[in-house]
Amino acid sequence: MNAVHGQHAPAAGPDPSGKPDRLFDRDDEWAALLAFSTDPHARTGLGTVMGRPRQGKTLLLESVARATGGFYFCGQEATEAETLRRLGEEYGRYRQVSEPSHWHDWTEAVDALLALGDSGPLPVIIDSFPDLVAASPALTSVIHGAVRRLARSPQDNRARLVLAGDTAPVMNRLLAPSSPLATVAVLRLDLQPLDFRKAARLWGIDDAELAALVYAVVGGTPAYRHDYVGGDVPADRADFDAWVCRTVLNPCMPLFREARHLVDEETGHLSPGACHSVLSALGAGCTTQGEIAVFLGQQLSDASRALGVLREHGLIRSEQDGLRPSVTRHRSTDQLLTFEHAVARPRRTVLERGSAERVWQEARADFNSRVAGPQFAQTCRDWVVRFASPDSFGADRVTASYGSLGDPPSTAGLDAEVVVRQQDGHGTGALLSVGLARWHTGMDIHHLQRLRGILDALAPEEDVSRARLALYGASGFSPELHAAQARGEVMLVDLERLYHGS
Known part of the structure; x- marks a missing residue:
């Protein structure tokens, strides 16, 4: 029985x-x-x-x-x-x-x-x-x-x-x-979905860069490993592009329609069309309610309703800006939804005709900038909270978020993908680190200078004496940066440390 x-x-x-x-x-x-x-x-x-x-x-x-x-x-x-x-x-x-x-x-x-x-x-x-x-x-x-x-x-x-x-x-x-x-x-x-380290083990991928690429597409949802891709795992980095075409961009595979079904299944009759549009705005890099409303051509109240539905169903998270606590930023919690709305959905008509290779070739730049890059930054924030040793930032419990100093010309471009604060249970804790994260760009001394500029801009309003500068890079660091790390001026975090170190 x-x-x-x-x-x-x-x-x-x-x-x-x-x-x-x-x-x-x-x-x-x-x-x-x-x-x-x-x-x-x-x-x-x-x-x-x-x-x-x-x-x-x-x-x-x-x-x-x-x-x-x-x-x-x-x-x-x-x-x-x-x-x-x-x-x-x-x-x-x-x-x-x-x-x-x-x-x-x-x-x-x-x-x-x-x-x-x-x-x-x-x-x-x-x-x-x-x-x-x-x-x-x-x-x-x-x-x-x-x-x-x-x-x-x-x-x-x-x-x-x-x-x-x-x-x-x-x-x-x-x-x-x-x-x-x-x-x-x-x-x-x-x-909860598996974190990026567990996801790599689930897929049996030892290469950290390949693991990060696959995670940017399917995240840590266990079911996608088997039935949704027919057990297909990219053999190596050189096979990744072909794997994307064989699976998530292949109309014959269940994963092709999963993101659309997931939104419809989760939100039911509660404006799935508006929810898809909000996710498209997030996939295009809009993170505040105002930016999303402009992208949708709607009033703030209309965007707010769709954001509320997605948040209630756990499909997005809303977080304080790490440098401007009064600003709330939104992000998708599901990597497949991000991939769908940034890469596949705008090209679905062509994909339905079975032109995955041509579509992917055209969409690869969007994938790097709108999917892999932002996901790498989120992975860095997850590493800070879950895996970094207390010695890395000088505290046992920390938060990590995106932070921006705002719109005035004097602060234009002064944003940081990884803002680390001490978790004290009383709102914004002490600033422990500001960091930049770059997926597809090698990092050099100019990135370190940019971090110093952020601290200079913060200094009049906030205590930056404990703030450590950090650069998170998937494509390497210049010799000047390695020398700066040896002098204790910056912490460099690469893919190997993200996946295997603390």
Whole structure:
């Protein structure tokens, strides 16, 4: 029998080896779910798992159910009656009974599911939970009431109910501090895309430059590694261009339409056209709401609505400018969306005719300037926060963001891709570093002089005494810069250090 349905009696103990090879990484999430699912304490537990599509959430949940002998059910868009009927059939197969259960409402169903934990700790996993709530808005109250009743009951129930979904606004609303479920939830997991180092390991790429190129296209979404490209991995840097044409620009591959489907799937009926246009503006280098509104030819309020939808669904992030905290900048959180809107979408008509090689040849410059370059800068910021040693910037906890000194002629061009500040929990922390990041340009002494100019412009308004100058380059540094580093005047960070050093 399928191990997901399993048998009513749970396995003798959790099987850590049950984590499948294809479930790359996710060790912390796996351990947390196993511990929650097998917690022997006498109480009914509620946990939640959320994450954007294609992050491996369903594979993780199914695998935990197999390893623990638990019950797994995946919801879908359907009426309440159809869902209850299908759930009853799954429950009957799990219990190995000849007749399916016939529940008249969710109260009966939830009581029966939680009763699976009467004889010991056992996970009851409900995936795609937002689809069920859409058809049955009272379901959250039903679950809350059932968990509270069992908490007051003398019965020794140890069901571990896991509610999972990838619709960020719904899951966040269900788990808001004021929501009923938030008061009884004891576990909350949020599956994020893999960082750039893990993504390189996922794709099996040792060459840091090639890893950075692939990451700029597909990011750290695990599902794209196999089914969406047919297992195709670029053999080396020389094969990268051909790989792009074989996969993300190939109308025959699932990855070709994934970005469009992702936006439509995530935002639903909430102005997908406007959302695509905002993402195109971001792909063109517009980062403030005003710049985006001008690009779209809209009022600020119209751009704000689309930005709000994208932000609510986790497709963009809004951050303070590192040098002007009053300025908010927006960026896409998904590399494939950036690639789509900067490279593929403007040329989709030609691509549909199968002219990938010609299109890519024409678009390669846009890729370098609008995709690879900005992503390299973001990778540098991620390295600062995740991997750089405390000695690098003189603090244990730091933030990293893009910063610009503004529009007046006296400060034109004084922007820095990597502004590092101490994280103090009170807004803008002490300035620790300003840095430039260049993907396709070798760096020389002029870049260091530009950084000094930024500090000179900042000095009248801010303490720059702790600020370290840093240059992040994917295409090398001049001998003069290496000499300056030896004198302690600048820190040079290359791809090798980004991927393997601290």
